Amino acid sequence: MIFSLLEGETNAPAGGGDWWTYVILAVVAVAFIVLFIVLPSRKRKKQEKDAQDLINAVGPGNKVKTIGGICGIVVEVDNEESTFVLETGSETTGKCYIKFDRQAIYQTDAKVEEEKKPETESTPAVEPVSEPAQEPTLEPSSEPVAEPASSDEPAAPAEVAPETAPAAPQKKSGKKKNNSNK
Secondary structure (H helix, E strand, C coil): HHHHHHHHCCCCCCCCCCCCHHHHHHHHHHHHHHHHHHHHHHHHHHCCCCCHHHCCCCCCCCCHHHCCCEEEEEEEECCCEEEEEEEEEEECCCEEEEEEHHEEEEEEHHHHHHHHHHHCCCCCCCCCCCCCCCCCCCCCCCCCCCCCEEECCCCCCCCCCCCCCCCCCCCCCCCCCCCCCC
């Protein structure tokens, strides 16, 4: 198709019946523009908005790492100047307070609070008809339960019902019976 455009069609019908080729080329060009320019820019804008929301969510008590690698805990936030005060160090080494621009935040443990959508009062179209499954209840057994032995008494083996008791192994005597007559 493209080669025929470059060479010029020799067997084209009179009256320019080749207009659909130009339409297809225009659609492909628009698709490339959308695919490589518009979609990535929308994705980048969404990422920038998420990053800005995270920076705005930082408040006192949040742990922060700045773009310079300084780690600490936010003590104070000034929304008018778009700055925050970071506390670094410890009690033993001595604390230091440094004022930073909010854009210096590289990492933080702050969580962005999502906006709650107003709930509309609507009833479901179809009510579920299945009932929840009932859990089986345990009935108390009529068999006696062995009580734990006190620390003064030696532990006695628990009684086992005769039908569930294992068969006692038979002991072999050390002497062989000799049935031969002497």
